[in-house]
Each structure stands twice: as structure tokens, then as C-alpha cells.
Amino acid sequence: MKIIVALKQVPARDSTLKVDGGGKWIQDADLSFEINEPDAYALEEGLQLKEKHGGEVIVLCLGPARAAQTIREALAKGADRAIHIEEENLAGLDTLGMAQLIAKAAAAEQADLLLTGLQSDDLGSGQTGVVAAELLGWAHSTIIMQVDKTDGGIRVKRELEDGWFQHIDLPLPAVLAIQSGINKLRYATLMGIKKAKTKEIKRLTAAELGSSPPAQAVIDRIYVPQKSKQTQILEGPAREVAARLVEKLKFEVRVL
Amino acid sequence: MAGNGISGLAQELASKRLDKVYAVEHALLGEYTPDGYTAALEALVRQVNPSCVLFPHTYQVRDFVPKLATRLSRVLVSDVIRVRVEDGALVFVRLLFQGKLNGDMRVSGPAPHLVSIQAGAYRAENVQTGSAVVETVTPALTPDQIRSKPHPPFRESSRAVDLTAAELIVSVGRGIKEKENIPIVEELARALGAELAASRPICDNGWLPMERQVGSSGQTVAPKLYLAVGISGAIQHLVGMKGAKTIVAINKDSNAPIFEVADIGVVGDLFEVVPALVEEIRKAKS
Known part of the structure; x- marks a missing residue:
């Protein structure tokens, strides 16, 4: 199986985020x-499918120059090679613009599968895989918890709401948006890190892939959400805070 | 509304204050497939030519509406929590960075604009009654348009843990850092006489079984007390627990979105606060 894994670089989860001067994005210089x-789970699924069925795992990343670091990490975990679509101004693209670049780069590879995580931790649109599937003309499915190869294609286990699941048969090529928790993530080995240094990263620019359509949906302003609920905040030494909380649990919440 | 044999549901919908209900019916829409639903709704949108198409942000909508939007050369603005009009233009508010920030989105280009709305963003019971005309539409669908073959939905082995019945819940998130630390919150649950629950990443990592997960992909709970320990409060988690009567959150990050919904917030290190809390609870109970 020839598998492309589209992954994104995002600010680390525990980052403290500040709005930049323009008010349209975050200050990301020091992050x-x-x-x-979610893309790490897609990568892991790609690697496991390759281990089972043979083939190749190609990492595809749309992002600025700094995303090379994340690409190297994916290569260190076992991806065979990478394509980096270098674009410094992701904020200028909407979901269609991003998916178009990804689909164009993927189309050239004639792969069997394009895997992505379900959504990104930054924008959280949860659309890139599905939009790319439509642009490629491939079948797709989302929120995938299992992937098995069948004679004519693949059978996936799709998560529905409220604890329900469903199996779906799909022809190849296909795009799958992988649900977090589908597998157990691996760490890169020392050997893997060493090998990654010699693996190919093909660099493309957005311009080389053809012109993008003008963005239809853009972020006008970002801001810290206004609190709608009155929260009593307790701060101080742990022992003191614990005692005050127990008072409240006893006399206000009445659960003790 | 799309499906097969949906006239009863369409009539129910028509009892709301709407101008018109379109019932898109076809035997091939009986089972949901992204190919079938996209083709059927593409035809309807082209026929009706609305300025805006709103969807609920469900798993099903996430599966096909981005495809529908692309088919129509449009961009879906997904998971919107508020819509307002500013200078005559629509502004859509979305959560960014897992709820740490909000973003106002504006759309340009020709109608229709496609938008999916987060569950709970508006109150369903506020929809007034009325009587709308139902127009049944039969799209031209053929089996060869549908590439995926869905099988019947199923549930994994019945849930051993029913969190929905729990009066008190202690729930743990990423802040617990590693599996070896889980006993710290187990101890707290024991002291309170509470059920132990978790956010999705904890179950993804196998630190607690999936059946203890609260959130959009797990159980929806409404206990008397929900004590969230080291849970940042991603929206997928909040939808599963914001119905709790009292929410207490312990988190070291004072900007964590969980504090948006908490009644009582403890800003502090859970590894210090939780053991102290266990001790105080035991004292109060003895």
C-alpha cells in the first residue's frame, strides 16, 4: 500500500497564547x-498498515519552514520520505485553499490511501481530509477507529455518536480521517532519528502547485472568550484551598 | 431533511415556525453515505439557491458537508457557536485552539454560505410552533454514484459502567501526566464516594477504559457534582458534562477553558491539591 499521511504542525498543547498586534492571529515567534x-494517530496507522501489508509511507505537510522539524520527527518514527509544501502564510488560506494544495501534491503520488487526523488542534475545522477527497475524486470516511484491507479495498470501523460504531467498505484510493485513540503511538528510536537525517524531503511551494482560489472564509479577529459564568476562584496554598473547597462541598453543593 | 420514509419526521418539522420544509426522499438515502447525501443536497441547494445553509455540527455533517461545500465551490464554516450581523455582513464565531481563543470569521463571495452550528449553541426549545408546507423532492440518484457500503451500526459490549446514573463524578484529564498517577484521583473518587471518569486522551492512552470516557464520543453525564481534575476543557469534553449541577475544576492553567463552565475553580497543582483535598474530605466525613 502506498500511503500518504497529511500532517500539520501546531503550537504545543500547553502553550500560553497571546493575540498578535494585528488581532487576527497569535504571536507565534516564541512558541x-x-x-x-490527531495527525500523530494517522501517522501511526499508516506505519502499522505498511508493516502489515508492505508499501510506503509518505508524509505530506503544508506549513512554514519551521514545520521541517515536525516532518523530521515523522520520518524518525518510520515514514519513508516526505513532501513539504512550504507556505509561510497559512492564515491567508481557507480550508479549500489548504486542501487544494494537499490534494494537488497527493495526486501526483498515485497513492492508495491519504490519512489525516480528524481535526487540527489550532483551527479545528475538521475538514481538510474530506475536502481533499472531493478534490481528488476519491472515496472517504471519517472518525475511523480501525482499518482492515479487504480483497476489493478496505473495511473501516467508523465511530458514530453515543458509543455506536459502524463498519464501512470502501474502494481504493480513499481518504480517511483517523480518530485519536485508534492505536498506541510509538516513540522514535535512536536508530530512527539517525536514519531520518538521510531521508528525502521534497520541498514544493504553493506557487509551484498552481494558483489558489481567493479565500472565501477568513478570520477577521481573534480574542480571549468572554466568561459567561460566574466562577468562584480559589487560589493559595494547597492545604488552605482544599479546606475551603471542602467547606463549599459541604455547605453549598451539599455533597458531603 | 434527507432520508427514506421520512414523511412523519418532515411533518413534525413542519409544526415549527418555518416557511417551508424540504423532504429529500430516496431509497438510496435510507442508509447514510457521503456520496448519496452530497449528491442529493447538492441538487436541492442548486434548485432552491438559498443565501445560507445551516447544518448541525454532528458526526454525520462533519462527514459529508465539507464535501458538499467543495462540490458547490464554497467553504463550510464549521462548528460555529454564534452568528451575528455586523455592518450588514454575517459574522460567525468559532472556537480556536481547543477553546482557548475565539475567532470571528467572515465569508466573502457569492451565496450560498454553508455553516455548521455546534450542539447547544442555541436553545432548541426556543423554536416556536407554526405550520409549514412540506415539499417532497426526489433526487436523481443511482446506485453507481455511491462508492461506500455501510454496515448496520453496533455497540461494543454493553457498558459495565453507567456514568449517567452517577450522583458524583471525579473526572481526570491530561494534567495527570502519566498512568502511574491515576491512583491519585482514584483515591479522591473513593474518598468522595464518586465514580471515576476521564476525558478522551486518558482513554486513548489506555490509562482508563473507554467506558469511563465523558464527552461527545463517550457518555453524557449530569451529576450533582462533577469534579474535573487536570482537564483543560476541550469542547468535545464540555458537551458531555456541562449539564452537571455543580462543576468544580482543578487546573494549573488559569486560562483553561474548563474554568468557563466551572462554578468553583481551583487554580493550582493537582499533585498538591488533590492529596490535600482527600485528607480534608476524610476529616469532614469522620
Whole structure:
């Protein structure tokens, strides 16, 4: 199986975020970045499918130059090679613009599968895989908890709401948006990190892939949400806070 | 509304204050497939030519509406929590960075604009009654348009843990850092006489079984007390627990979105606060 895994670099989860001067994005100069966690599960699924059925895992990343770090980490975990669509101004693209670049780069590879995480931890649109599938003309399914190869294609286990699941048969090529928790993530080995240094990263620019349509949906302003609920905040030494909380649990919440 | 044999549901919908209900009916829409639903709704949208199409942000909508939008050369604005009009233009509010920030989105280009609305963003019971005309539409669908073959939905082995019945819940999130620390919150649950629950990442990592998960992909709970320990409060978690009578959150990050819904917030290190709390609860109970 030839498998492309589209992954994104996002600010580390525990980052303290500040709105930048323009008010349209965050100050990202001093942040540390990591692989978007849902995409890490997609990568792991790709690696496991390759281990079972043979083939190749290609990492595809749309992002600025700094995303090379995340690509190297994916290569260190076992991906065979990578394609980096270098674009410094992701904020200028909407979901269609991003998916178009990803679909164009993926189309050239003639792969069997394109895997992505369910959504990104930054924008959280949860659309890139599905939009790319439509642009590629491939079948797709989302919120996937299991992938098995069948004679004519694949059978996936799709998560429905409220604890329900469903199996779906799909022809290849297909796009799958992988649900977090589908597998157990691996760590890169020392050997893997060493090997990653020699693996191919093909760099493309957005311009090389053809012009993007003008963005239809753009972020006008970002801001810290206004609190709608009155929260009593307790702060101070742990022992003191615990005693005050127990008072409240006893006399206000009445559960003790 | 799309499906097969949905005239009863369409009539029910028509009893709301709406101008019109379209019932898109076809035998091939009986089972949901992204190919079938996209083709059927594409035809309807092209026929009706609305300025805006609103969807509920469900798993099913996430599965096909981005495809529908692309088919129509549009962009779906997904998971919107509020819509307002500013200078005559629509502004859609979304959560960004797992709820740490909000973003106002504006759309440009020709109608229709496609938008999916987060569950709970508006109150369903506020929809007034009325009587609308139902127009049944039969899209031209053929089996060869549908590439995926869905099988009947199923549940994993019945849930051994029913969190929905719990009066008191202690729930743990990523802040617990590693599996070896889980006993710290187990101890707290024991002291309170509460059920132990978790946010999705804890179950994804196998630190607690999936059946203890609260959130959009787990159980929806409404206990008297929900004590969230080290849970940042991603929306997927909040939808599963915001119906709790009292929410107490312990988190070291004072900007964590969980404090948006908490009645009582403890800003502090859970590894210090929780053991102290266990001790105080035992004292109060003895």
C-alpha cells in the first residue's frame, strides 16, 4: 500500500497564547511547536498498515519552514520520505485553499490511501481530509477507529455518536480521517532519528502547485472568550484551598 | 431533511415556525453515505439557491458537508457557536485552539454560505410552533454514484459502567501526566464516594477504559457534582458534562477553558491539591 499521511504542525498543547498586534492571529515567534496530535494517530496507522501489508509511507505537510522539524520527527518514527509544501502564510488560506494544495501534491503520488487526523488542534475545522477527497475524486470516511484491507479495498470501523460504531467498505484510493485513540503511538528510536537525517524531503511551494482560489472564509479577529459564568476562584496554598473547597462541598453543593 | 420514509419526521418539522420544509426522499438515502447525501443536497441547494445553509455540527455533517461545500465551490464554516450581523455582513464565531481563543470569521463571495452550528449553541426549545408546507423532492440518484457500503451500526459490549446514573463524578484529564498517577484521583473518587471518569486522551492512552470516557464520543453525564481534575476543557469534553449541577475544576492553567463552565475553580497543582483535598474530605466525613 502506498500511503500518504497529511500532517500539520501546531503550537504545543500547553502553550500560553497571546493575540498578535494585528488581532487576527497569535504571536507565534516564541512558541514551541509539535505535531498535531490527531495527525500523530494517522501517522501511526499508516506505519502499522505498511508493516502489515508492505508499501510506503509518505508524509505530506503544508506549513512554514519551521514545520521541517515536525516532518523530521515523522520520518524518525518510520515514514519513508516526505513532501513539504512550504507556505509561510497559512492564515491567508481557507480550508479549500489548504486542501487544494494537499490534494494537488497527493495526486501526483498515485497513492492508495491519504490519512489525516480528524481535526487540527489550532483551527479545528475538521475538514481538510474530506475536502481533499472531493478534490481528488476519491472515496472517504471519517472518525475511523480501525482499518482492515479487504480483497476489493478496505473495511473501516467508523465511530458514530453515543458509543455506536459502524463498519464501512470502501474502494481504493480513499481518504480517511483517523480518530485519536485508534492505536498506541510509538516513540522514535535512536536508530530512527539517525536514519531520518538521510531521508528525502521534497520541498514544493504553493506557487509551484498552481494558483489558489481567493479565500472565501477568513478570520477577521481573534480574542480571549468572554466568561459567561460566574466562577468562584480559589487560589493559595494547597492545604488552605482544599479546606475551603471542602467547606463549599459541604455547605453549598451539599455533597458531603 | 434527507432520508427514506421520512414523511412523519418532515411533518413534525413542519409544526415549527418555518416557511417551508424540504423532504429529500430516496431509497438510496435510507442508509447514510457521503456520496448519496452530497449528491442529493447538492441538487436541492442548486434548485432552491438559498443565501445560507445551516447544518448541525454532528458526526454525520462533519462527514459529508465539507464535501458538499467543495462540490458547490464554497467553504463550510464549521462548528460555529454564534452568528451575528455586523455592518450588514454575517459574522460567525468559532472556537480556536481547543477553546482557548475565539475567532470571528467572515465569508466573502457569492451565496450560498454553508455553516455548521455546534450542539447547544442555541436553545432548541426556543423554536416556536407554526405550520409549514412540506415539499417532497426526489433526487436523481443511482446506485453507481455511491462508492461506500455501510454496515448496520453496533455497540461494543454493553457498558459495565453507567456514568449517567452517577450522583458524583471525579473526572481526570491530561494534567495527570502519566498512568502511574491515576491512583491519585482514584483515591479522591473513593474518598468522595464518586465514580471515576476521564476525558478522551486518558482513554486513548489506555490509562482508563473507554467506558469511563465523558464527552461527545463517550457518555453524557449530569451529576450533582462533577469534579474535573487536570482537564483543560476541550469542547468535545464540555458537551458531555456541562449539564452537571455543580462543576468544580482543578487546573494549573488559569486560562483553561474548563474554568468557563466551572462554578468553583481551583487554580493550582493537582499533585498538591488533590492529596490535600482527600485528607480534608476524610476529616469532614469522620
